[in-house]
Amino acid sequence: MRKMIRLAIALLAAGLSFMSDACADSGWEESFFKANQAYREGHFEEAIDGYLHLIRSGKGGGPVYYNLGNAYLKADRLGRAVWAYERALLLTPRDPDLRFNLSHARDQTVDAMGDPRGSIETVFFWLRSFSLRELFGGFAVLNLLFWSVLIIRLFNRSEWLYYIFLFVISLWFVTGLSFGLKYYRVTTDDRAVVLQKEADILAGPDATDTVLFKLHEGTVVHHERSEDGWSLIRVSDKNRGWVTSEAIGRISDDASDPN
Amino acid sequence: MKKLVLLLAFSMALLGPSNAYADVSVSLSLDRQEATPSDSIRMVVSVSGARQCDVPPVIKGLERFGLTQGGSSTRVEIRDGSIRSGVDYTYYLTPSQPGSFQIGPARVQVDGDIFESNTVLLTIVKAAPRESSAKGAIFLTAGLSTKKVYVEEQVIYTLRLYLRTRVANISLELPEQDHLTFQQLGKPREYQDVVDGHTYQVVEVGYALMGLKPGDYRIGPAQMEMTAYGSGQQSRRGFFDDPFFSDPFFRTGRPMRVSSEPIELKVVSLPAEGKPEGFSGLVGSFTIASELTPPKIRAGESATLTVQVSGRGNVRRIPDLGMPGLEHVKIYADEPVFTAGHDGKGLAGTKTMKWAIVPELPGDYQIPPLSVSFFDPKAGEYRVLQSPGHPLAVIPGKGKMIMVDVEGERQDGARKAEKQEIREIGHDILPLHASVRDLGTRSWTRNGAPVLWAVLLLPAFAYVSTFLGLRFRKRSLQTLPAQRAKRAARNLIRQCRQSGGNDPERLSLLVRDYFNDRFGLALASLTPEDAAGILASKGVAPETAGRLRDVLQTIENAIYAGKGQGAGRTGQDIPGIIREIEREIR
Numbered sequence: 001m002r003k004m005i006r007l008a009i010a011l012l013a014a015g016l017s018f019m020s021d022a023c024a025d026s027g028w029e030e031s032f033f034k035a036n037q038a039y040r041e042g043h044f045e046e047a048i049d050g051y052l053h054l055i056r057s058g059k060g061g062g063p064v065y066y067n068l069g070n071a072y073l074k075a076d077r078l079g080r081a082v083w084a085y086e087r088a089l090l091l092t093p094r095d096p097d098l099r100f101n102l103s104h105a106r107d108q109t110v111d112a113m114g115d116p117r118g119s120i121e122t123v124f125f126w127l128r129s130f131s132l133r134e135l136f137g138g139f140a141v142l143n144l145l146f147w148s149v150l151i152i153r154l155f156n157r158s159e160w161l162y163y164i165f166l167f168v169i170s171l172w173f174v175t176g177l178s179f180g181l182k183y184y185r186v187t188t189d190d191r192a193v194v195l196q197k198e199a200d201i202l203a204g205p206d207a208t209d210t211v212l213f214k215l216h217e218g219t220v221v222h223h224e225r226s227e228d229g230w231s232l233i234r235v236s237d238k239n240r241g242w243v244t245s246e247a248i249g250r251i252s253d254d255a256s257d258p259n
Numbered sequence: 260m261k262k263l264v265l266l267l268a269f270s271m272a273l274l275g276p277s278n279a280y281a282d283v284s285v286s287l288s289l290d291r292q293e294a295t296p297s298d299s300i301r302m303v304v305s306v307s308g309a310r311q312c313d314v315p316p317v318i319k320g321l322e323r324f325g326l327t328q329g330g331s332s333t334r335v336e337i338r339d340g341s342i343r344s345g346v347d348y349t350y351y352l353t354p355s356q357p358g359s360f361q362i363g364p365a366r367v368q369v370d371g372d373i374f375e376s377n378t379v380l381l382t383i384v385k386a387a388p389r390e391s392s393a394k395g396a397i398f399l400t401a402g403l404s405t406k407k408v409y410v411e412e413q414v415i416y417t418l419r420l421y422l423r424t425r426v427a428n429i430s431l432e433l434p435e436q437d438h439l440t441f442q443q444l445g446k447p448r449e450y451q452d453v454v455d456g457h458t459y460q461v462v463e464v465g466y467a468l469m470g471l472k473p474g475d476y477r478i479g480p481a482q483m484e485m486t487a488y489g490s491g492q493q494s495r496r497g498f499f500d501d502p503f504f505s506d507p508f509f510r511t512g513r514p515m516r517v518s519s520e521p522i523e524l525k526v527v528s529l530p531a532e533g534k535p536e537g538f539s540g541l542v543g544s545f546t547i548a549s550e551l552t553p554p555k556i557r558a559g560e561s562a563t564l565t566v567q568v569s570g571r572g573n574v575r576r577i578p579d580l581g582m583p584g585l586e587h588v589k590i591y592a593d594e595p596v597f598t599a600g601h602d603g604k605g606l607a608g609t610k611t612m613k614w615a616i617v618p619e620l621p622g623d624y625q626i627p628p629l630s631v632s633f634f635d636p637k638a639g640e641y642r643v644l645q646s647p648g649h650p651l652a653v654i655p656g657k658g659k660m661i662m663v664d665v666e667g668e669r670q671d672g673a674r675k676a677e678k679q680e681i682r683e684i685g686h687d688i689l690p691l692h693a694s695v696r697d698l699g700t701r702s703w704t705r706n707g708a709p710v711l712w713a714v715l716l717l718p719a720f721a722y723v724s725t726f727l728g729l730r731f732r733k734r735s736l737q738t739l740p741a742q743r744a745k746r747a748a749r750n751l752i753r754q755c756r757q758s759g760g761n762d763p764e765r766l767s768l769l770v771r772d773y774f775n776d777r778f779g780l781a782l783a784s785l786t787p788e789d790a791a792g793i794l795a796s797k798g799v800a801p802e803t804a805g806r807l808r809d810v811l812q813t814i815e816n817a818i819y820a821g822k823g824q825g826a827g828r829t830g831q832d833i834p835g836i837i838r839e840i841e842r843e844i845r
Contacts, residue, residue: 029695036691063692070691097689104688140714147718151725 028059036067044075062092062131066101073105079195079217081105083249086193086220090186090251091131109218114236120181127178132186135179139172146172192223192233192248199248201241205230212241223250283308285376287318287363289352293382299514300352301329304365304376307345313368316348320362320378325353327514351514354383394454396423399483401519408470409529411542411573412636413605416441416468418481418519421452421459426485427512431464434479438472439524444601467606469573470526478522486512533641535632542634543572543605549646551616551626558621558653564614566646568631574599574608580629582614588624589617618653626651740779747776748841752834759830763817766830770811773837787811799843807836 035050051068054060069084085102092098106113121128127135149165194215202209205227215221221233226245233248234240283306290301304316310333329349336343352362363378397420404415418431433441447464470476529542549566556562568577579595592614599608618624626649635642751773758765771785774793782789787808794804813829 032695033693036693039691063694067691070688073688097692101688136711143715144718147722151722154722154725154729 028054028057031057032059032064035071039067039071039074042074044071047071048075060087060091062088062095062098065091066095066098069098069101069105073101077195077217078105078108079193079219080249082109082218082220083193083195083251086191086251090189091133093129093131105218110216111219111235113220118185120185124178124181127182127185130178130182132179132182135175135182139175139179142168142172142175186252189252190223190250191252192221192231192250193217194219194221194243194247195249196247199243201233201239201243203241205232205242209242213239215243220251221248223248283369283372283374285316285365285367285374287365287376287379289362289379289381292380293384294354295384296354296357297516297518298354299327299516300354300381301513302350302352302362304348304350304367305345306347306367306369306374307343309346309369310344311346313371316365316367316376318350318363318365320360321352323355323358323360325355327351327353329513352381353514353516354381357383357385359383394421394457397421397426397485397487397515397517399481399517399519401478401481401522403468403478403522403524406523407525407527409527409542409634409636410473411469411471411540411576413467413469413543413572414524415444415605416466416478416522418464418466420462420483420517421454422462423457423459425488426515427488429462429483429485432482432484433466434481434521436476436478438470438474438526439476439478440469440471441466442469442601442606443467444605467601468524470524473526473528476524476526478524480518480521482516482518484514484516487515488512529634530639530641535641535643537578538632538634538641539576539578541573541576541578541632542636543570543574544635544637545570545572545577545631545633545644547629547631547644547646549629549649551649551651554650555652555654556618558618558655561615561617562651564616564626564649566612566629567609568612568644569607569609570633571602571605571607572633574606574610577608577610578631579610580612580631582629583627585616585624585626587618587620587622589619591615591617616651618651621653621655624651624653625649743779744777744841744844747773748837750776751837755830755833761830763814763829766833767811767814767818770807770814770833785811787815794840797844799840803836803839803843806832807840810836 031050031054035047035054038044038050039047048068048071051064051071054064055068065084065088069081069088072078072081072084082102082105085098085105088095088098089102130138146168149161149168153161153165194217197217199215199217200211201213201215203212215235219235221235224232224234224240226232229245230242231245231248232240232242286305286307288303288305291298294300302318304318306312306316327350329351331346331348333344333346336345354360359380359382361378362381363376365376367374367376400419400421402417402419404417408414420429444465444467447462449460449462452459452461468478545568547566547568549564551562551564553562564582566580568580570577575597577597582590582592584590593612595613596611597608598611599606601607616626628645628648630643630645632641632643634640751769754769755766758769767785770790771782774780774785774790775782778793778797780793790811791804791808794807795801810829810832817829
């Protein structure tokens with residue numbers, strides 16, 4: 001009996017929490033429209049603040065990052081625009097407007113960049129066309145279908161059900177593998193974007209160290225580790241060095257503005 | 260009609276004395292005893308007394324002669340008042356070398372008997388130089404248009420066959436000589452000519468002769484072989500002098516071979532002095548002509564320059580002329596066209612070369628002259644031919660490039676060039692996304708992702724639960740009888756203890772219920788014998804079953820006979836017996 005009471009209390013708390021969130025979310029659409037209006041009126045910094053507010057409040061969908069990238073680009077902050085577009089690409093990878101604008105932004109960068117595609121994306125080429133959420137949704141449905149077929153087979157072991165099981169388990173395996181790889185790529189994404197107009201890449205995490213080379217805003221680098229406000233980055237096997245952490249923004253950092 | 264009557268009479272004469280033969284004899288004869296290698300000798304093997312032989316005659320002594328069969332003919336003759344038949348076999352001998360040869364004997368077989376002929380001595384002598392006055396009915400002459408030529412200069416080699424008799428099956432064997440080439444100039448022509456007062460039918464054939472290397476050549480005699488038929492000239496008219504018998508059907512052809520005289524030819528080298536640069540070895544007489552059409556075009560359009568080099572000589576050495584490049588002009592060369600032939604004076608030919616000229620810019624252009632060099636053997640010097648230059652006026656085009664129809668690939672290239680690249684005029688990003696769809700759910704995979712794991716694991720949990728539930732249910736069904744048995748025994752023991760065993764009717768009912776629950780029965784009453792039988796069938800030992808039977812008997816006695824003293828002790832014995840039964844059944 002005590003267990004039943006505890007379960008009822010937990011369900012009630014969850015429901016209240018959901019309703020509270022719903023009430024709190026009632027104003028985000030207005031914030032979104034206000035930011036869009038500010039953008040259209042040329043108030044790009046105001047638009048940026050609006051989009052960042054939405055992101056911090058948990059409404060960081062692909063369109064918000066896309067609009068944020070547009071606002072950054074109009075505000076002549078190329079590095080942050082690239083960062084926002086790359087973030088949006090993770091969420092809405094098949095958005096043609098996004099790809100166009102990202103290409104436009106990349107065209108304005110100074111440093112030459114190679115193809116960041118890894119071996120996993122080369123073999124599992126379809127991973128770039130689906131977001132992690134989409135792959136999870138597909139896998140969740142197939143997972144449900146897979147276990148449902150297994151449950152049905154406990155009661156009915158007919159031949160046609162066996163073939164259905166083979167078909168479902170094949171799809172289940174492919175989507176599960178894709179989801180796993182995508183999840184791995186997203187959670188281990190070490191890419192970062194140079195945010196400053198020009199950043200000195202030093203030989204060590206100290207301002208007095210030798211400047212190895214310079215990078216310009218919008219350039220995508222690989223972040224290896226951070227120490228005391230410095231980040232070790234890698235452009236290629238030849239070009240590695242330290243840069244101040246505020247000079248770059250990690251693409252996997254989605255909670256807020258990179259700086 | 261007269262011919263027909265004579266033919267019928269002749270046939271009757273042949274068919275009539277079919278069996279009139281006797282005393283077979285064979286004779287061999289030649290039409291001459293002395294001859295030259297260029298002659299053909301007629302040989303006849305005559306068999307008298309038989310109309311045919313079993314096999315054709317076999318003649319010895321012909322190893323060094325060419326032999327041509329002239330056919331066979333039968334004959335009928337009346338001698339001493341008797342009719343005799345015979346057959347003549349005709350051959351033509353062609354000697355291959357001088358010498359004396361014994362011809363024969365000819366051996367024939369008639370009705371199984373062998374008959375031999377006589378032999379004849381034939382002498383073959385070398386041919387003496389033929390004097391012009393000694394020309395016969397058939398002779399062959401050869402001549403050159405000149406006795407001295409330059410290398411690859413063509414000279415006309417003419418063969419003339421003079422005939423005063425009818426011939427057929429003419430074949431020609433040209434002399435073979437290294438570094439000399441013969442090429443026939445058209446078909447033979449025939450005409451009449453008078454030689455030494457005799458009218459001849461002349462067959463003339465010409466050849467273009469070229470010396471490929473300098474030197475003194477002796478062109479050997481050309482030889483002609485043919486079948487000649489007799490002239491039919493008779494000193495007096497006889498029975499068979501009728502025009503009917505002058506038909507070739509009734510004549511016998513004889514092979515003939517005639518030879519021409521050998522000829523000397525001197526071939527000299529081309530002079531080294533004055534040899535133009537790029538001289539191709541062209542020797543003869545040539546001209547050059549050129550034409551540019553149209554002389555006025557738009558920029559991007561094409562005009563065609565046509566240059567023709569033609570003449571007589573070694574025309575296959577006419578070179579492909581090269582067109583020099585022009586600034587702002589594209590030039591496409593067409594495949595040259597070469598045509599060769601001959602006339603009465605030798606080999607002739609023409610090479611036609613075309614260029615498509617496409618000016619890219621308007622203006623006045625000058626198409627340069629083209630030149631070709633050759634050696635003129637008549638003048639004994641080199642000459643250079645030069646085509647005239649052509650002015651080409653180019654006016655501004657219409658904007659589109661029209662490529663000439665020379666090469667399909669270039670046309671494809673032109674079509675590709677006509678496509679215009681997309682030119683960016685402005686450069687800007689695409690507008691904002693105004694839809695609120697897909698705005699929410701940030702970082703749903705972070706913070707442990709309980710929803711994620713729940714969605715992924717709940718179906719698996721449901722499956723495991725269902726599986727375990729089924730297993731449990733299945734196991735429960737399997738243990739139900741044992742549980743029921745244990746419960747039944749437990750109930751009976753507890754009831755016995757509670758009742759204390761003093762109520763025999765209750766004890767009887769308890770035992771009956773135990774049996775019903777324990778073994779799944781529905782007995783309304785249970786006798787001691789039935790109980791013992793059931794236990795025995797379930798594997799209980801007879802002693803144990805007997806003990807229970809005794810107990811039940813005691814209870815029945817207590818109930819129905821009023822002997823209640825033993826029931827109390829019996830009630831205390833029942834739990835022990837039941838435990839023993841359960842142990843034995845298990």
